[in-house]
Amino acid sequence: MASKPDFIPLARPSAGEAEIAALAEVIRSGWWTTGPTVTRFEEAVCRSLGEGLNAVAVNSCTAGLFLSLKAFGIGPGDQVIVPTWTFAATAQVVEWAGAEVVLCDIDPDTLNIDPAQAARLITPATRAIIPVHMAGYPCDMDPLLDLARTHGLHVIEDAAHAMGTRYKGKNVGTLGPVTVFSFYATKNLACGEGGMIVTPDEALAAKMRRLSYFGIDKEAWHRYPEREPWYYEIVELGYKFNMDSLHAAIGQVQLQGLDRMNTRRREIAAIYRRRLEGVDFFADDPAHLHSYHLFAVRLCADVRRDHVIAELRRCGIGSGVHYVPLHLHPHYQNGGIDPSAFPVATALSDRVLSLPLYPDLTDFQVAAICDTVNRTVGGNACH
């Protein structure tokens, strides 16, 4: 169903003539697939995050998460700990790799994986943890990285929401061994479909680059003095997950505007926190930097979320649910999972609502959204 022109969607990319010009330039250049534009985008992302990083551009964050598991050799017989409060991708990549998903409950104040609960789920088969920086608020990485060191686990950060997020002053992307960002259309840095794997480990990056394109080693000719630069070798089974130049061109322009766009997201979040009544907020500790991919609120137990969503829609305002926890979906229920094993996520599952948040929202629109929410939930503080 087409939206009315004044409908306020949940999310909308913020882009203009600069993205159009960058895209037009690639189209005219004739070099549409992976090439120098993609390399420049990778280098720009590394520079924006910190020193000593390597980046591999891929066609989605999902692909990047999957390649990280493959690069670590994770497969059948292995277990990977994933928060139950996440998008399908975080868990399904584990299943694609043939490993077992072990769902973990969350912290009620952040919606992020609970490190203490994760510690209790570790078995001799555990090989990795995939923390998700929900909504752009960082996971408590110190205990997770400690846990990983103690038990010899790989940490693969699902940073789909967290481009521009900082944990204790440090950029997400510089904290752990592998971080994967998403550039999906609704994300803070958007280019339609796309993702970026970031790692301080150069050899791991080279392996993931090879896996992203059929296991082909394009640098093979360097090793043989008699070989011409066209020479390549297929050294292992790989996949087709490379990013093309069209997406990279948009991504480069978006990256230049990221700080400005994230600052605007934080301004909007501050208005929500000031003006909304009768809902609770999730953590935003100033020791970190929230990138506010989403603005989620917690509704009172006596408010029907479906009613709020319908009322907002009737008033021309989009909203969304991020997420129905994985353990409540049929695919994971069929595996015999017991909801009482996830008391926090189960209790929050029908109470969390995402309100519109994107850089081009005006203060006037945000105020109108607040008024509508306040009217709908009754404006009384709850507990």
Ligand SMILES: *Cc1c(COP(=O)(O)O)cnc(C)c1O
């Ligand atoms: C969007 C998203 C992904 C997947 O990103 P794609 O780039 O669409 O593959 C993974 N995890 C989370 C938490 C997401 O929100």
